[in-house]
Amino acid sequence: MRFFTMPPYAGILLTPRSLGARLALIQRRIEFRVVNPIAMQPTFVLSVGDSVDPALAKLRRAIESPELAGHAESAGPCLDFKIAPHERRLWSPHLSVQLSEIDSGTELYCRFSPRPEIWTGVMASYFGAVFAILVAAVYGYVQWYLGEWPWALVAIPIAVLLIGGLHTASLVGQRWSADQMQLLRARFDRAMEIAFGEQR
Numbered sequence: 001m002r003f004f005t006m007p008p009y010a011g012i013l014l015t016p017r018s019l020g021a022r023l024a025l026i027q028r029r030i031e032f033r034v035v036n037p038i039a040m041q042p043t044f045v046l047s048v049g050d051s052v053d054p055a056l057a058k059l060r061r062a063i064e065s066p067e068l069a070g071h072a073e074s075a076g077p078c079l080d081f082k083i084a085p086h087e088r089r090l091w092s093p094h095l096s097v098q099l100s101e102i103d104s105g106t107e108l109y110c111r112f113s114p115r116p117e118i119w120t121g122v123m124a125s126y127f128g129a130v131f132a133i134l135v136a137a138v139y140g141y142v143q144w145y146l147g148e149w150p151w152a153l154v155a156i157p158i159a160v161l162l163i164g165g166l167h168t169a170s171l172v173g174q175r176w177s178a179d180q181m182q183l184l185r186a187r188f189d190r191a192m193e194i195a196f197g198e199q200r
Contacts, residue, residue, distance in 0.1 A: 046192075047106065056106075059099075077100065082095075093115075093177050
């Protein structure tokens, strides 16, 4: 999907020569992989050679730079890139970045998610549907065992349709918010460039 590739740095004043040189430096220092591009919360992972504390300090300085100030927040070993309030829509995402220690340095686990209140509603509906399937299966079996018509089993396909609808809505929301996901990814990439692009 397009928003997992290196996006253009729209609105950022860089010459092609300097951008190419800086990206080359970053690509030599950063490992990148997509975990699951069709998940309800699309995720990708990067790793850098610095340990957690220095990497976090550099990224915090980067998101406090004039270019990125106000577009991201930091709490503990996490960064959160958000869409400006006046640009937010119902399906607007945010990009959370969690830093953790690995043998080769620091892993950055990056995840696109809906706004917390939207995601809470989605997860409540999802687990409610799973619970309904389990209850309907048990109750339906008891009805069948007692020689009654197992009408409770009717709830199972309904709950499965609900789960399918949630996944479909998630994919549709990702398509509708692709421009904002690209914007968040561009800001994250710019933060990585500011934090690690000058090292040689």
